[in-house]
Amino acid sequence: MALKDRLWGVVLPIGWKLNQKAQKYMYSSSTKRYAGDELVFLNTGYEEEPPMAIPLEPADEPERYSIQLYHRVAAQVNLAGKRVLEVGAGHGGGASYLTRTLHPESYTGLDLNPAGIAFCQKKYDVPGLDFVQGDAQNLPFADESFDAVINIESSLYYPDFSRFLGEVARVLRPGGHFLYTDFRLPFNIAAWETALANAPMRIVSQTEINDEILRGYEKLAPSWKALHDRHTPRLLRGAYVKLFALDGKTTHPLKIWGFSYRVYCLAKG
Numbered sequence: 001m002a003l004k005d006r007l008w009g010v011v012l013p014i015g016w017k018l019n020q021k022a023q024k025y026m027y028s029s030s031t032k033r034y035a036g037d038e039l040v041f042l043n044t045g046y047e048e049e050p051p052m053a054i055p056l057e058p059a060d061e062p063e064r065y066s067i068q069l070y071h072r073v074a075a076q077v078n079l080a081g082k083r084v085l086e087v088g089a090g091h092g093g094g095a096s097y098l099t100r101t102l103h104p105e106s107y108t109g110l111d112l113n114p115a116g117i118a119f120c121q122k123k124y125d126v127p128g129l130d131f132v133q134g135d136a137q138n139l140p141f142a143d144e145s146f147d148a149v150i151n152i153e154s155s156l157y158y159p160d161f162s163r164f165l166g167e168v169a170r171v172l173r174p175g176g177h178f179l180y181t182d183f184r185l186p187f188n189i190a191a192w193e194t195a196l197a198n199a200p201m202r203i204v205s206q207t208e209i210n211d212e213i214l215r216g217y218e219k220l221a222p223s224w225k226a227l228h229d230r231h232t233p234r235l236l237r238g239a240y241v242k243l244f245a246l247d248g249k250t251t252h253p254l255k256i257w258g259f260s261y262r263v264y265c266l267a268k269g
Contacts, residue, residue, distance in 0.1 A: 031091065031113060031115040031116045031118075031119050032115060033231055034227065034231065039091060039227065040063070040091045040092060040093030040096070040123070041063050041066035041067070041090070041091065041093040041094065042090040042091055042153075043066050043069055043070070043090070043094070043152050043153045044066070044069065044153065044213060044216060044217050044220065045064075045065025045066055045068065045069060045213070045215075045216025045217055045219050045220040046065060046066075046068040046069035046072055046209065046212050046213060046215075046216040047065055047068060047212060047215040047216040047219055048068075048212055048215075049211075049212075049215065052068050052071075052072075054067075054068060054071055060097060062223075063093060063097075064219075065216040065219045065220050066093065066094070066216075066220070067093075067094070067097050068216065069152065069153075069181065069213075069216065070094040070097060070098060070152060071097075071098075071101075072181075072209075072212075072263060073150065073152060073179050073180065073181045073263055074098050074102060074150055074179055075102070076177070076179050076205070076263070076265045077148065077177045077179065077265065079098070079102040079103070079104045079147075079148055080102065080103045080104065081103070081104065081105050082104045082105060082146075082147035082148055083104065083105055083106050083145065083146045083147050083148075084098070084104040084106065084107045084108070084146060084147065084148045084149075084150065085107075085108050085110065085139075085141070085145070085146040085148070085149045085150070085171065086098075086107065086108070086109045086110065086149075086150040086151070086152070087110050087136045087139070087149060087150070087151045087154065087164075087168070088110075088111060088136060088151055088152065088153075088154025088155070089109030089110060089111045089116075089120065089131065090111060090113075090116060090154075091116055091119055091120065092109055092116075092119070092120035092123065092124055092131060094150075094152060095107055095109040095120070095124075095129060095131070096124050096126055096129065098150075099126050099127075099128055099129040100126060104128065104148075105128065106128045106129075106130075107128055107129045107130075108129075108130055108131070108132055108146075109129070109130070109131045109132070110131070110132050110133070110134045110136070110139070110140075111131070111133065111134075112133070112134070112135055112136065113133075114133050117131050117132065117133040136151075136154070136155075136158055136164050136167070137158060137159070137160055137163045137164050137167060138167065139167045139168075139170070139171050141171045142171075143170055143171065144170075144171070144172065144173045144174070145171045145173075146171050146172055146173065146176060147172075147173055147175075147176045147177070148172075148176055148177045148178075148179060149168045149171065149172060149176070149177075149178050149179070150179045150180070151168075151178070151179075151180045151181075151182070152180075152181055152182075153181060153182055153183075154182070155180070155182045156182055156183065156184065161192070161195050162195045162198070162199070165178075165195060165196070165199040165200075165201070166199070166200060168199075168201070169199065169200040169201050169268055172201075172268040173268070174268060174269035175267065175268065175269055176267070176268050176269075177204075177265060177266065177267050177268075178201055178264070178265070178266040178267075178268070179264075179265055180263070180264040180265075180266065181209075181261070181262065181263045181264070182261070182262070183213075183254070183259050183260060183261035183262070184259065184260055185254075185257055185258065185259055186257070186258045186259070186260075189260055196264065196266070199266065200268070201266040201267060201268050202266060202267050202268075203264065203265075203266050204265040204266060204267050205263075205264070205265045206262055206263070206264045206265075207262060207263045208260055208261065208262050209261050209262065209263055210259065210260065210261050213261045214252060214254075214255060217245075217252060218248070221245070221246045221247075221248060222246075222248075224244070224246055225241060225246040225247070228240055228241075228244075228246070
């Protein structure tokens with residue numbers, strides 16, 4: 001192995017750990033920072049080739065690419081009439097969309113960020129939808145409370161991913177499903193796979209969606225650039241745009257580093 005590759009193998013994990021800490025801080029302040037923009041989706045986008053083209057209400061159309069990721073993950077099973085928990089509900093856009101369109105009996109959105117939960121409780125008035133503040137690694141629900149648990153692009157920030165998986169299994173009813181999507185960088189893919197393989201649930205399916213995520217990111221980049229321009233000091237805007245590949249020219253960091261973004265369906269029992 002070349003020296004530069006060995007150095008990269010050391011530097012990237014350290015940089016990723018620092019990024020996780022920074023993102024945790026940024027997430028806790030994101031509600032106050034972006035509340036005036038009605039930012040209701042915090043996840044990246046998803047687009048297929050040919051285009052996914054799910055039918056949307058006019059009010060949902062501006063959020064198409066973020067919605068399509070939610071739809072791709074949640075529609076792996078029929079949620080109609082089911083009790084659903086979303087862990088890491090963010091600003092509630094996905095919870096609202098799935099409750100309105102997939103017709104679960106109930107949908108509970110949980111998040112660690114109390115400001116985000118307050119935002120959701122104030123914004124959404126959707127029958128069957130509620131929001132609760134809580135910890136993904138210590139879910140505040142009784143055993144076997146839900147038919148399905150959803151987790152969208154959130155688990156990479158959990159200190160103990162295996163404990164989270166154990167909590168998911170605990171609150172799922174027998175035969176229930178864990179519908180999940182996230183990514184990992186090369187140095188932590190093996191640990192990710194091991195945790196999922198050892199979880200008290202059975203992997204029904206897994207699909208890598210790198211191309212769809214990068215395509216969705218390109219679609220979202222102009223609106224994200226406009227959002228960050230409104231909230232980023234002028235002197236920092238150029239660096240921010242290049243760092244997050246929002247200019248349509250810079251290669252996405254994940255593509256440079258190498259990554260695996262996957263959709264999973266797991267079943268209990």
